[in-house]
Amino acid sequence: MAIMGPSGSGKSTLINILGLLDQDYTGEYLLNDKNYKDTSDNLLSRIRGDQLGFVFQNFKLLTTYNVYENIEVPLVYSKTEQHNKLERVEDVIEQVGLAGKEKSRPSELSGGQQQRVAIARAIVNHPKLIIADEPTGALDTKTSKEIMDIFTKLNQAGTTIIMVTHDEEVAQYAMRTVYIRDGRLYHDAKDVFKND
Numbered sequence: 001m002a003i004m005g006p007s008g009s010g011k012s013t014l015i016n017i018l019g020l021l022d023q024d025y026t027g028e029y030l031l032n033d034k035n036y037k038d039t040s041d042n043l044l045s046r047i048r049g050d051q052l053g054f055v056f057q058n059f060k061l062l063t064t065y066n067v068y069e070n071i072e073v074p075l076v077y078s079k080t081e082q083h084n085k086l087e088r089v090e091d092v093i094e095q096v097g098l099a100g101k102e103k104s105r106p107s108e109l110s111g112g113q114q115q116r117v118a119i120a121r122a123i124v125n126h127p128k129l130i131i132a133d134e135p136t137g138a139l140d141t142k143t144s145k146e147i148m149d150i151f152t153k154l155n156q157a158g159t160t161i162i163m164v165t166h167d168e169e170v171a172q173y174a175m176r177t178v179y180i181r182d183g184r185l186y187h188d189a190k191d192v193f194k195n196d
């Protein structure tokens, strides 16, 4: 699903609520049928880590960590055994097309490669939902397409992706686009199967 709308229309506010990052709202939000409004910050960060993946416009990688270490971060507190962790990280590195780059630092990578690392980090815990805030906002057209192809594959494999974008071409990848204005949804283009 793509979320579009002018600057200041409420896109970030909406995805912050969807991503359990903002609890200060009226109304009701259910994630997997559960309301997390009165949940402690500690538990919320656990739920975010277990169930959600985040991708940002500016990648937000740890600059002193290499590719492998960046992707491993969400697993640090997970109960997954060490050899399974290694396997999972290697799997997602393969999935995003970065095999061989494990030891590189973010500064040695292109923008597109850095976003691939961010996507690998977002999917290493196998979340059902990925929230992406302008994931192609810092990338050129060709690289944006490559990133959207990765998202398309993940979506076809069963992961829901909700992304904010200003780019109509990027929104074309979504099955549903909602348009927001002044904090309200004013148009919902559902199930047009633009990918067909």
Ligand SMILES: Nc1ncnc2c1ncn2[C@@H]1O[C@H](COP(=O)(O)OP(=O)(O)OP(=O)(O)O)[C@@H](O)[C@H]1O
Binding pocket: 005, 006, 007, 008, 009, 010, 011, 012, 013, 014, 182, 183, 184
């Ligand atoms: N549904 C809403 N009801 C009331 N206030 C809202 C609502 N949605 C957003 N706002 C307020 O509107 C302001 C702008 O919202 P937000 O930053 O989410 O916009 P945005 O669309 O992400 O903008 P940009 O594209 O510039 O990042 C914020 O101060 C936010 O608190």
